[in-house]
Amino acid sequence: MITRTGIAVLITSGLLLVASALLASPALALPAAAGFLALGAGRAGVARRVRLGATVRVRTRSVVRGQNVGLTIGIEREGRLPLFAELHLISQNPDRPAESHVLPRPAAGSITLTAELSVHRRGVFRAGPLIVRQQDPLGLFRKDTRVADGRTVQVNPALVSVAVRAASRTATATGTGRRATPTLAGDFFALREYTPGDDPRHIHWLSSVRTGQLLIRRSSEPALPSLHVLLDLDASAYDGEESFEHAVDLTASLLVGALRAGAAGHLWQREAGARLRRVEHTGVPQVLTALSRVRPRTDPDGGSGDVATATRAEAGRACVLSKDSCFTVVTGAARPAPPALPRHLLGPGSRVVVIRLSPHGAGRYPAGPPAGRASVHQAADAVHAAALWATAAQRASRGGRP
Structure with a gap:
């Protein structure tokens, strides 16, 4: 392939050759001939086959x-x-x-x-x-x-450490949600008879020897609620590309942390036009794949889209899953107010935490929820946002304001 330099040499040599013929000047023919010779040598130099x-x-x-x-x-x-x-x-x-x-x-x-x-x-x-x-x-x-x-x-996305169990409610406080994976570190709660398939590490040997039958320790593990995370894809909500990347990192960290802890994690996206869409997935790999491809979008209608909407089918499924759940909205701080959630999207007992990403500010905004109880926090990056989310979720799980 001839390069731009080669094209320039070819054109220049051709013009010199034409000028030499028109002006009957052999002096112009010499540089023209040199140019053509250089082109021929260059073409021959790249013709060798590569093995x-x-x-x-x-x-x-x-x-x-x-x-x-x-x-x-x-x-x-x-x-x-x-x-x-x-x-x-x-x-x-x-x-x-x-x-x-x-x-x-x-x-x-x-x-x-x-x-x-x-x-x-x-x-x-x-x-x-x-x-x-x-x-x-x-x-x-x-x-x-x-x-x-x-x-x-x-x-x-880059995953950060998130204390997902901060949103847990004790097993005696509620019967909803998913119980976390049992651990030996749980508080001692009760004994029951051993059944085939139980983990032998949970056998209470002193009580088993005293009663003459194998007894299993049952730990009082907290029940993990369903975790819904809404990622705002509206480009106008973010100060720049880095803020959006931190928003995606936080969304992935929350969902992956919930799924690995045994809780139900649901991904929502707020697209252009303020429409909410639930992203179906079957586990951590699918969540990471979906979030690795999302990009901020511009609303073609030019509206601010402060009030989010959802289809009737999506809202119906969400309301069933959102009873006694934690709904997190991840967005930017470029808009004056975070997007509002429709009332029919949340179930009774739901808690709402809004995280706004901005590289220039951090703090807490006054809560003004359209449905349920909510708190709005602003974070500089994903690590800071994860800490704010854990604090807000823990306060809400204890019955206080998020």
Whole structure:
């Protein structure tokens, strides 16, 4: 492929040749001939065939935002590479132009190279293809030969530690929600007879010896309520791209923490037009996949969309699941007020916590809930937001204001 420099040399040489013929000036023909000779030499320099076999492998198929993608590149050579040939690895972050990385020139035989590429955005990161780039010294011609296909890596939100159990209510306080996974650290509550399949670690040996039958300790574990997290996708709600990324990180951390603790976690998205949509999933991998691809959207109608709406079917399903639940709204602080939830979306006993992400401010706003009890907090990043959420959820679980 001829480069821009080569096109310029070709046009200039052609004009000089025409001027030489029109003006009958042999002096103009000499640089024209030199230009054509350089073009011919450059074309011949990149015509050599490349004999190179290579493979590109990724060490893991998914990483979190901000981490590096580890690559292992295997190369098998026959003969020598052309003199002016370089090995390039092409990579592309989501929604960003492709980048070229020059790798060390391989020696003869089979070798293995390792590389670390940084990823900064969620989505599908592409590592590869691997190409051999031939270019003459003057940069007139360039030839790219693909020697290995690329690989894709899913870039997930960065998870932060969240005290999901702060939203728990004791088992004696309510009969709803899901009981957390039993642990030996739970407060001693009662004894019952051993049944096949029980964990032997929970056997109370002193009582078993005294009564002559195996007895199991039953711990008073808190009941985890259903956790609903609404992520605001309206671009006008955020101060910038980084605030939205922290909002996605917090949403993923809350849902993953709830699911891993054995609670029911439900993902909602507030899209353009203030419409709420519930994202169906079957577990942690599906939640991470869905959140790795979300992007902020602009309302085509130009409305502020302060009052969120939901379809009748979605609202009906949510109301059943939201009884005695914790509803968290994750949004930005660019709008004067956070989005309001419709009253029919929440069930009796529901608690609402609103987290607004802004890199320039932190604190608490006066509560003004449209339905249920709510508190509004502003955080600088996902870590700060997780701490504020745990405090608000814990106060609400004890019967106080969120």
